[in-house]
Amino acid sequence: xxxxxxxxxxxxxxxxxxxxxxxxxxxxxxxxxxxxxxxxxxxxxxxxxxxxxxxxxxxxxxxxxxxxxxxxxxxxxxxxxxxxxxxxxxxxxxxxxxxxxxxxxxxxxxxxxxxxxxxxxxxxxxxxxxxxxxxxxxxxxxxxxxxxxxxxxxxxxxxxxxxxxxxxxxxxxxxxxxxxxxxxxxxxxxxxxxxxxxxxxxxxxxxxxxxxxxxxxxxxxxxxxxxxxxxxxxxxxxxxxxxxx
Amino acid sequence: xxxxxxxxxxxxxxxxxxxxxxxxxxxxxxxxxxxxxxxxxxxxxxxxxxxxxxxxxxxxxxxxxxxxxxxxxxxxxxxxxxxxxxxxxxxxxxxxxxxxxxxxxxxxxxxxxxxxxxxxxxxxxxxxxxxxxxxxxxxxxxxxxxxxxxxxxxxxxxxxxxxxxxxxxxxxxxxxxxxxxxxxxxxxxxxxxxxxxxxxxxxxxxxxxxxxxxxxxxxxxxxxxxxxxxxxxxxxxxxxxxxxxxxxxxxxxxxxxxxxxxxxxxxxxxxxxxxxxxxxxxxxxxxxxxxxxxxxxxxxxxxxxxxxxxxxxxxxxxxxxxxxxxxxxxxxxxxxxxxxxxxxxxxxxxxxxxxxxxxxxxxxxxxxxxxxxxxxxxxxxxxxxxxxxxxxxxxxxxxxxxxxxxxxxxxxxxxxxxxxxxxxxxxxxxxxxxxxxxxx
Numbered sequence: 001x002x003x004x005x006x007x008x009x010x011x012x013x014x015x016x017x018x019x020x021x022x023x024x025x026x027x028x029x030x031x032x033x034x035x036x037x038x039x040x041x042x043x044x045x046x047x048x049x050x051x052x053x054x055x056x057x058x059x060x061x062x063x064x065x066x067x068x069x070x071x072x073x074x075x076x077x078x079x080x081x082x083x084x085x086x087x088x089x090x091x092x093x094x095x096x097x098x099x100x101x102x103x104x105x106x107x108x109x110x111x112x113x114x115x116x117x118x119x120x121x122x123x124x125x126x127x128x129x130x131x132x133x134x135x136x137x138x139x140x141x142x143x144x145x146x147x148x149x150x151x152x153x154x155x156x157x158x159x160x161x162x163x164x165x166x167x168x169x170x171x172x173x174x175x176x177x178x179x180x181x182x183x184x185x186x187x188x189x190x191x192x193x194x195x196x197x198x199x200x201x202x203x204x205x206x207x208x209x210x211x212x213x214x215x216x217x218x219x220x221x222x223x224x225x226x227x228x229x230x231x232x233x234x235x236x237x238x239x240x241x242x243x244x245x
Numbered sequence: 246x247x248x249x250x251x252x253x254x255x256x257x258x259x260x261x262x263x264x265x266x267x268x269x270x271x272x273x274x275x276x277x278x279x280x281x282x283x284x285x286x287x288x289x290x291x292x293x294x295x296x297x298x299x300x301x302x303x304x305x306x307x308x309x310x311x312x313x314x315x316x317x318x319x320x321x322x323x324x325x326x327x328x329x330x331x332x333x334x335x336x337x338x339x340x341x342x343x344x345x346x347x348x349x350x351x352x353x354x355x356x357x358x359x360x361x362x363x364x365x366x367x368x369x370x371x372x373x374x375x376x377x378x379x380x381x382x383x384x385x386x387x388x389x390x391x392x393x394x395x396x397x398x399x400x401x402x403x404x405x406x407x408x409x410x411x412x413x414x415x416x417x418x419x420x421x422x423x424x425x426x427x428x429x430x431x432x433x434x435x436x437x438x439x440x441x442x443x444x445x446x447x448x449x450x451x452x453x454x455x456x457x458x459x460x461x462x463x464x465x466x467x468x469x470x471x472x473x474x475x476x477x478x479x480x481x482x483x484x485x486x487x488x489x490x491x492x493x494x495x496x497x498x499x500x501x502x503x504x505x506x507x508x509x510x511x512x513x514x515x516x517x518x519x520x521x522x523x524x525x526x527x528x529x530x531x532x533x534x535x536x537x538x539x540x541x542x543x544x545x546x547x548x549x550x551x552x553x554x555x556x557x558x559x560x561x562x563x564x565x566x567x568x569x570x571x572x573x574x575x576x577x578x579x580x581x582x583x584x585x586x587x588x589x590x591x592x593x594x595x596x597x598x599x600x601x602x603x604x605x606x607x608x609x610x611x612x613x614x615x616x617x618x619x620x621x622x623x624x625x626x627x628x629x630x631x632x633x634x635x636x637x638x639x640x641x642x643x644x645x646x647x648x649x650x651x652x653x654x655x656x657x658x659x660x661x662x663x664x665x666x667x668x669x670x671x672x673x674x675x676x677x678x679x680x681x682x683x684x685x
Contacts, residue, residue, distance in 0.1 A: 048636050049635070049636070050632050050636075051632070052628065052632075071635060071640075071641065072632055072635035072636045073635040073636075073637075073638050073639055073640045073641065073644070075636075076635070076636055076637055076638035077638055081636070081637075082636055084633065084636075087633070088627070088629050088630045088633040090630055090633075090634075090648070090651055091651060091654075091655070092650070092651030092652065092653075092654035092655060093647060093650075093651045093654075098634075098637075101639055101643075101647065102634075102637040102638050102639055105637075105638045105639045105640060105643065106638040109638065158637060162637065162638065
């Protein structure tokens with residue numbers, strides 16, 4: 001599904017990713033772990049198409065096609081989704097209207113008509129229940145005044161609505177208490193299928209108790225320095241990141 | 246002949262036609278006003294209040310001052326400019342003259358009629374003498390010019406303890422029969438104790454011939470009165486508007502003026518609030534969304550003269566292309582006006598590379614126990630927010646429009662007439678070229 005080949009990327013001419021190679025197949029969960037500043041968030045931003053980052057070398061293929069030239073919304077239309085580490089607050093747009101707009105924009109890109117209001121409502125109900133979201137958040141301005149946990153839950157709600165092929169969860173566990181973490185992880189697990197893939201980016205092993213990865217990669221100074229099975233996460237937790245340096 | 250000389254000469258000619266009670270207070274007011282105008286002339290750039298707004302181009306036109314012909318419009322030609330989804334009273338003028346056919350005036354819940362008849366009829370004389378020209382400036386040239394010429398406009402007088410059930414629409418159409426036309430409408434609104442009225446004012450040119458409107462509105466909110474006034478400025482690009490609105494408030498009254506500036510070549514809003522009572526609340530809200538070479542200047546002034554009063558001011562602006570905006574917000578708090586709460590906020594987004602905004606808060610506070618704040622922001626759209634929306638599949642153009650729509654939303658939310666709110670949301674969507682499927 002996703003093939004990253006010798007990816008060099010950075011911001012303002014400063015190279016942060018220094019040659020990443022990674023292949024992710026449908027049905028898999030990959031965890032990318034690493035200390036602060038290792039390039040984890042840069043990697044997710046580059047895959048999602050954040051224009052502030054530049055790609056100097058290499059390629060990213062999604063289902064065999066390069067997506068480097070595509071804008072963030074075009075990548076979303078192909079099925080790439082990123083759950084933000086710091087979701088943006090947008091006063092004046094309710095969560096419901098935002099998600100409706102997003103759903104219909106994705107449908108339009110696929111040449112489909114708008115989703116009928118009734119079906120939209122039904123879907124919103126279903127997916128918000130999955131995340132045990134308080135309905136009142138749906139009619140509030142997007143993320144405005146939401147707690148850290150509510151914002152993350154809202155991210156996964158959007159993911160549930162958009163049904164992406166590839167979901168990148170950037171530090172989804174940060175700011176979550178243990179109950180919220182379980183709910184969010186449960187949501188992610190329920191959305192898993194043999195046709196989609198998930199990248200979990202995290203600093204700690206904690207989240208991986210709930211979202212069990214098939215593969216774990218350790219990122220250090222812009223390179224993947226170690227790859228392994230889920231047991232690698234435990235070893236890291238035990239020995240610390242110094243072990244891989 | 247220069248416009249100023251032409252206007253003064255026209256005034257004299259009108260005087261000589263006779264039929265005027267030379268001893269009446271209104272006539273004395275007009276004479277003093279034309280003399281003041283002759284002395285001051287039109288404001289120029291060297292005047293501090295007109296530093297960023299130039300009338301030069303507008304004053305070069307050869308305007309008709311008193312159009313002779315009465316022009317008839319059919320309802321179907323102008324229906325789109327009415328708020329006709331709900332029951333309203335309507336006072337409609339065509340090229341400065343009253344159109345009884347398009348209007349729906351009333352004397353049931355108070356007088357919702359014409360200034361010209363109020364000026365003529367003896368039964369209104371006491372009211373006119375008491376209110377007409379009493380808060381409009383007598384030393385500002387454009388207001389003086391209007392006072393000298395004003396023959397027609399809306400006269401709204403709501404007696405005490407009356408809630409006017411329907412909003413009142415005041416509409417000024419210009420037909421383009423005159424190649425270049427100057428209009429000087431004058432509105433007088435008096436809302437007595439415990440009464441409530443909602444008013445919508447609109448100026449609309451129906452052709453691309455040039456129109457300059459120099460309007461004056463005086464609004465008196467007596468004790469505990471509530472006045473909601475909406476100015477919908479969406480005229481075409483050959484029309485310009487100078488709006489001078491004066492509001493005087495007595496004890497515990499609430500007066501709100503919402504200004505929506507989307508159209509027009511040049512728009513200048515001079516909005517002056519004066520508190521003549523305690524526990525008064527004044528709300529001033531505005532959204533400006535312009536592009537091309539449009540120019541909108543919001544000049545507000547709130548004079549806190551008494552204790553325990555509040556004023557809330559929120560102006561937002563979105564400027565595209567090479568459009569220019571001005572915000573000048575004056576707040577005076579007299580020494581006696583303790584416990585004043587005065588808040589002013591002005592937020593602007595420049596989306597055109599050549600767009601300009603000149604923003605100037607101006608607070609003069611002489612009392613020591615007050616809460617006054619002002620804030621001003623000028624920026625571009627937030628990159629992070631744009632990326633967030635795009636990452637959810639919303640294309641950049643729509644994402645930008647959605648963010649701009651959201652930016653203005655808190656002002657739209659303050660509109661208390663639901664059908665007007667829907668209308669203005671739609672206008673904003675059109676202006677931002679948003680597909681209305683993006684619902685807010």
